[in-house]
Amino acid sequence: MKPPVEPREEDCCNSGCNPCIFDVYQRQLERYKNLNKYSDHLYKQNGISELEYTAFVVKETIKICDTQKILKFKKKNNEEYIKVWWNPGDHFLVKYTSKKSSCSRAYTPIKLKIHSNEDFNFMIVIKKYNDGLVSNYLYNLEIGEVILWRGPYGHYKIESNKYKRIIMIAQGTGIAPFMSIIDNIVSNEDDMTKIILYFCCRTIDEVLFRNELYDLKAYWNFSYKIFLSNSLENKNNLKYNEPICFSKFDRKELQDLKPFVNNQFLLCGSQQFMNEYEKTIRDENYSENIILF
Ligand SMILES: Cc1cc2nc3c(=O)[nH]c(=O)nc-3n(C[C@H](O)[C@H](O)[C@H](O)COP(=O)(O)OP(=O)(O)OC[C@H]3O[C@@H](n4cnc5c(N)ncnc54)[C@H](O)[C@@H]3O)c2cc1C
Structure with missing residues (x-):
């Protein structure tokens, strides 16, 4: 060198x-x-x-x-x-x-x-x-x-099998780093980490990687939900079993995942978005491993 x-x-x-x-x-x-x-x-x-x-x-x-x-x-x-x-x-x-x-x-x-x-x-x-x-x-x-x-x-390192679950919350183009992380983990057959993605967008037209996410659903260790904040969206435009919610992301989703044992949270979006959800996660008594991108 x-x-x-x-x-x-x-x-x-x-x-x-x-x-x-x-x-x-x-x-x-x-x-x-x-x-x-x-x-x-x-x-x-x-x-x-x-x-x-x-x-x-x-x-x-x-x-x-x-x-x-x-x-x-x-x-x-x-x-x-x-x-x-x-x-x-x-x-x-x-x-x-x-x-x-x-x-x-x-x-x-x-x-x-x-x-x-x-x-x-x-x-x-x-x-x-x-x-x-x-x-x-x-x-x-x-x-x-x-x-x-x-x-x-960058500062993020994938640590195979270190966490039981990685919970990602993304807003808009904030999905970008997560796509590579998801792709890398699901492609590694030895990595047993489960990934849960919550993806917040305004309208269905703005959902980046919609087809790719739908295909990734076939992996046993990946699941996701897309939240559309614009309530006027056409609900007929969905694929079979496509996990799209016509509402804002709600903290109840996180409560349903409790208890948080050996989890990592990743947040990516505007500063305001990340601050809001970091606080939400802390309010749910979890503060150990939260990473903001
Ligand atoms: C680590 C990292 C990775 C990033 N990756 C991406 C990426 O993959 N794709 C991407 O599109 N962007 C990404 N960004 C954001 C990007 O770097 C720029 O900040 C963004 O494109 C705006 O730059 P600009 O010069 O157009 O706006 P500026 O001229 O810097 O700002 C003009 C105005 O635009 C608005 N604005 C700018 N940024 C934001 C924001 N994030 N949220 C809300 N309003 C804003 C504000 O009103 C601001 O006053 C990333 C940022 C970081 C720190």
Whole structure:
């Protein structure tokens, strides 16, 4: 492994990225100095770097609804094919540059087992906000355009068979890290962890990965419910036995799961959403293992 290259002052965009490129450099330097203490996988070659941006081309765009799209990316120059890898739940940072400013934002890479034969490195789901700078830029990207990414970063590690159940509560694009985690656990025949997902959306059109979740239901250790907060939804549009509730997620769902013995809770959504459900879980006398993404 080569020593990490120290970033230059101008590599930092001064917009408070988490993690900052200089923090990543310090961490990698530390790892490099302690090389022998670490296992090989930390150093396997990756087609994306934590320290410098790599160019990726937009390979495909899929419109989900007026505010959400899926974008698939392929590495621009990859003559010697090097896999782009990350741990389930990690995020990448995209670089946005305009004449006026430069900044970065976090997005969650996904590639499920069902995509293994497809020719792209990773995809993201993007929700555009009305006055959102980077989300509008990404939403309007077209096939062939090139953008810069660095990563992976993250704190979540799948620990096979450590927990009896993993209970996930997601809101909107917050499903992104959970799709990779679910895919990874159910694909591991030796992992006996049960996964329960509660997925909160506004309307049925906004439900990301609706077909994939329906198919994942076939695994013995995965179950889910989708909650639609817009009560005017058409209830006839469902698949056979599709677990969709036409109401907001209610704490009664959690009460029905009690007792919580050896469970892990994962929450992903807006800060307000995560705060609300973290409090709900604590109110149900559980505080041991709650992770906010
Ligand atoms: C670890 C991590 C992973 C992420 N993964 C994804 C992902 O996979 N897909 C994805 O679409 N986004 C993801 N995000 C959010 C993403 O990084 C941006 O924050 C988001 O796209 C908005 O950026 P923007 O530049 O468009 O908005 P900004 O220009 O930064 O904000 C403009 C306005 O948009 C609104 N806004 C921005 N963000 C939110 C929000 N989260 N909830 C409610 N209102 C908001 C606010 O009104 C804000 O004032 C992730 C964030 C983190 C921290």
